[in-house]
Amino acid sequence: MSKIFDTLQPYLDKAMALETARNLFEWDEQTLAPFEAANYTSKVVGILSDEYMKCLINDDVRKLIKKLKEDKEQEELTDKEKAIIKELDKTYEQLESIPPEEYRAFNELTIVANRAWTKAKKDNDYDYFAPYLKKIIEYKKKFAGYRAKKGKELYEVLLGDFEECFGIKELDIFFDKIKSEIVPLLKQVSQKSDTIDKSYNFLKYDLDKQREFNRYLCGYLGFDFNRGVIAESAHPFTLNLHNHDVRITNKFMENNLESAMFSVIHETGHALYEMNIDDSLTQTPVGSGASMGMHESQSRLFENIIGRSEAFWTPIYTKLVETYPENLKNISLEHFIKGINKAQPSLIRTEADELSYSLHIIIRYEIEKAIFSGEADVDKLPQLWNQKYQEYIGLTPANDAEGILQDIHWSYGEFGYFPSYAIGSAISSQLYAKIKELMPVDDYLKEGNITPIREFLRDSVHKFGATKNTNQILKDVTGEEFNADYYVDYLKEKYENLYSL
């Protein structure tokens, strides 16, 4: 037991309380708060955020962390405490390196830039957004510069903020493999995908019935309604106050059956991760998922690998048909499985199918890399974007609104974030290969028995929270660090089968 760590505890508790409050305001804003509340509530959230910063970033905490990083003190710490110190140290490094006035100016800029992006996207006017984007990039370069080790790329720093195990080198290897294997596969598939008639998916599906079926699906996967709730919002998301209060949202569309269904499976994947974090870790700085990529691996494992498999739907497809007999009575399970896996190159990342998804990510990764190495001219990004879409996906956007302006991320200064999505997909394949090795997973799914899969994930991934990083988790579970081969193999096998290539 470290007495110095005990001295740190009250700061951690206060920061946790303030952050939980901010999270609840975020939830409330997205799901319920009345339209005109924002201006007044933002004052409240602003004060809570300032208090959070003051509580964590101050001389007392700085000294305690410095002390706790010393070898002698490290010996006294439990693994959990060590992980907390490592996490705090990372936060300090990120926040302390930036002069407060620059940080504030940047935050104000992102608010304006986000508004400009919204307008530019609506008006299909990249030139309107470009000056804001340039300023944001300048700040991000400056901020990354404060922390970049000598001779290191600035983009490396940004990537590290989201996923410590993946730098430019690792991502280049990963994405080169995807490009060489998946781009040709997608071309083959595109020529055949029109053979699947998916018109049934766009008939009218009663919203209340959708709500009911999706709630069932969520519980079927193991979401614990005593420790979580479902609400509705403009974009589905998962948010947790702690491991006993995990919330997901969904969005229902009357003319699209799949949309809400795969959203709820995806968010339930995130939610199971948070619900399964160990009680001893929740409400600490290491009480959430290990990384963005690891989190995304759980949502995508459920959404794509499990949720789009025939075995998964075998025991419950009848229930779906009975919910909408008029629309589905003539759609066989086999037809439905083809429908939910239909691959078709498209221009919008968030609507992309499983096969082409990572190509959308690669395009963003390559452009971000070029921005931060100075190779790309911000004014000419639309051309670069369109050229890459043609090359990898085989399509060229008709305009910038469905091209370079489609994602919100850059308007908030989020560079280095996109790769996590693809990393998540790849990790899910690597984990699933292990699961298949350990248990007759298709049999379980056909019996409607999700428990063994969920318990395996809980015991090998979830419960550790952020006390292990991505590669440590993968090494401990699968015997090797991140390996994209599983992902490539999975996609090839699945789509070659589906389209009889």
Add this chain to the structure above:
Amino acid sequence: MSKIFDTLQPYLDKAMALETARNLFEWDEQTLAPFEAANYTSKVVGILSDEYMKCLINDDVRKLIKKLKEDKEQEELTDKEKAIIKELDKTYEQLESIPPEEYRAFNELTIVANRAWTKAKKDNDYDYFAPYLKKIIEYKKKFAGYRAKKGKELYEVLLGDFEECFGIKELDIFFDKIKSEIVPLLKQVSQKSDTIDKSYNFLKYDLDKQREFNRYLCGYLGFDFNRGVIAESAHPFTLNLHNHDVRITNKFMENNLESAMFSVIHETGHALYEMNIDDSLTQTPVGSGASMGMHESQSRLFENIIGRSEAFWTPIYTKLVETYPENLKNISLEHFIKGINKAQPSLIRTEADELSYSLHIIIRYEIEKAIFSGEADVDKLPQLWNQKYQEYIGLTPANDAEGILQDIHWSYGEFGYFPSYAIGSAISSQLYAKIKELMPVDDYLKEGNITPIREFLRDSVHKFGATKNTNQILKDVTGEEFNADYYVDYLKEKYENLYSL
């Protein structure tokens, strides 16, 4: 402009933010939070509460308030600032008088006592609750003793915490008037009330239709859905984050039409008050209603005086009948008005009709007074309770669960709170008499025009928040301070008419 007040502002802002966060957690707990969240979330709320206390109760703030109370500084203050200092001073007096360890022990006791009350009520076992109640009363006596002026009753202190304009003297006068006029009236009415057939109210009323009609009713009264939301909870309540985010809840029962309808009218009365607080006052210590009694006057004005009048229902009764034609097609407006005003002595305060309601309050007031003067023996409270019910209401509870154990308030140490309900009813009559003098209110209601009433209340009561006290508001609006004659006259006229006495 006072520079010292400016120094105080950051403390006020931080306290406001922490309190708003606590309010949001309270809202969330009552309306949405999953069952098992409580233990973890209470840690968060506990920390936020501690921070709130630390932020307001400290040497810096104490010195600033002391300074700002000096004559020279008072001259520099705006009326709003003066009201804030007065409010803070009151809070200081309440909180500082109690030694922190006693305050903590008392708060812990209330949690246990509340659990004991729940069990005692369920088991109909007053003796189980009595020891807890005794301890709570001991603490409350001690706490009141710290602040009681020489020769003053302890109960006087407790009453003052809820309503500074009403002490024992004022309440004795008020309640004596009620007793002498209303007790005999209730006896007359009881003999006649069985002539009204209200069975239609207890038929089956579809819940979704109730939700829709009640939402309509809420908007009809002027609730602004851009600045507020409706949700559902076990007990209806109103809660505001600020004047642009005011929330109400409702509770729907399938076999009772009136229940949710008059709840929503009641809560909308509270909500309109909070929505109409001036923008310059919201998010300050004087940014809510003037007092419990004043707040209750607004909810009861809408619920009882307006909401149970024939004029109010004239333009909208058809809509109600069309919502439930099978249940209401043979119920005339006249019959419906008699039904919603049917008076019948009963044992449960929260289910009491308008006529007998204040008698339930008087019983509690007299018992509380006897407790704090030392005249009442806690072990013998059930007998005292039953005797008073027989005397004023004409009924004796069959057991303590429907007698002395019915209210939650005492288990939390809330003594002195009940009178506010009756004060609210009386104020609503006094205000309404003025409204009738100023405008053809029945004509307006029959035209479906609530706006003039709402605007009058906004401009004469709501917008001032807590910058005026109850009597100042009444004096400015009606030309006189609190006067219960209006209430007695209103009840007599209404019920003599209704029952042709």
